Amino acid sequence: MALTRASKVCLLLLMTMFIFSSAEVGQLKETNMTFYLHEWSVDLNFTAVTTATNVTNATAIPVTGIPGFPWTLTTFGTMFCADDPITVGFDKTSAQIGRAQGIFVTSALDGSSTHVSASIVFTNATYNGSTIEIQGASHNYQSVNEVAVVGGTGIFRYARGYATFQTVYQNKANWYAVAKCNVTVLHY
Template identity: 35%
Template sequence: MAKKGVTLLLFLVLVVAAEAHQLQDGEPTAVGHAGRRGEAAAPTHLHFYFHDTVSGKSPTAVRVVEPPAASSSSPLSMFGMVNVMDDPLTEGPEKDSDPVGRAQGLYMASDQATVGFLQAMNLVLTSGPYNGSTLALLGRNCPLDAVRELPVVGGTGAFRFARGYALLRTHWLDFRTGDATVEYDVYVMH
C-alpha cells in the first residue's frame, strides 16, 4: 500500500513538473497565448481604410435584399435592406493605396428610426506580419455618427482567441451614391 502511495506521489510530481515546463516555454495558457500566466499583454493596433463601393460597374458591396416598399419605419432608415460586401482594405485613404486585406461579410439596416446597421464581417489580412490571419467583427454601425465602435469577437491565425474593438470614422461619403471610405483603428488582444 505504501508503495502505491509513493508511486502515485511520484506520478503527480512529474505531471506538475511537466505542466510548469510547458508554461515556461510560452505554450498557451488559460489566459490566452499572448503571455505567461499573470502577465498583461499589450493590445495590437491595426490601422487601415475600408472602401465600400455600392455604385458603378464594379461594386464591392451589393444589395441582396431591398427594404420593404410599405414600411412604418423612417424612409431614411432603409430598414430591412441587406448588403453583402467584399471591400478592399488599404494602408491609406486612397483606393490605389497599398492593399492590406479585405472586409468580407454583410451589413443590414436594423434600425427603424435612423441609419443603423448590424454589421458582421471578417477582416481578411493579406499583407504584413498578420498575412493569412483574420479578425471577426460583429456589432452596431451607425455610419452617420462621427465615431462608431464595433467589437472584435474572434479571429484566426495570429489572432486566435482575439478580443477587442474597432473604432470607425467616416473619411469620405458620397450621399448621392452611398460609396464611402472609412478609417479603422482596431485594438485587439490575442
C-alpha cells in the same frame, strides 16, 4: 460542510490542471492597427429591378429588403453584402493589405443603425491568411462607430477587442466612401 481527503485531492488536481493549462496559452499581446476601407456602393434608390450595370464595380450592395420599398441603408430590413478593399493609406492606390468581407442589416425600425458582421481578411505579408472578426451595432448618424472584435484566426487567434470606423471621405456622385479604421486587439 468539511471537505473529505478525496475532495481535497480532487480540488488540488483541478487547480493544478488549470494553472498549467493557463501557462501553456502564453501571454496576451496587444496589436493596434490603422488602415482604410474603400467602399463603392450603388445608387441609394436601388431596388430588385435595378439593372445589373449599377453594381458592376460596387463593393457593397443591397441583396434583399422589403418588397416595394427602396433598399437603402436607412430602410429597416435591408441587407447588404460587402467585399471592400483595405489599404495602408487613405489613397485608394496605396498598398492593399486585405479585404473587409461580410454583411450588414438595417436593424433599427427607424433606420438609425445597422448590425455589422464582418471578417477583416489580411492578404499582406505580415498577417497573410489571418482574420479579425467584428460584430456589433453601427449607428448611421454618428461620425465614429465602434464595434466589438469577437474573434480571429491565424496570428489573431482568440482575438478580442474593438474597432472604430470613421468616414473620412465621401463622394455621393459616384457612391464612393473611405473609412478610417482603428483596431485594438488582444490575442495570443
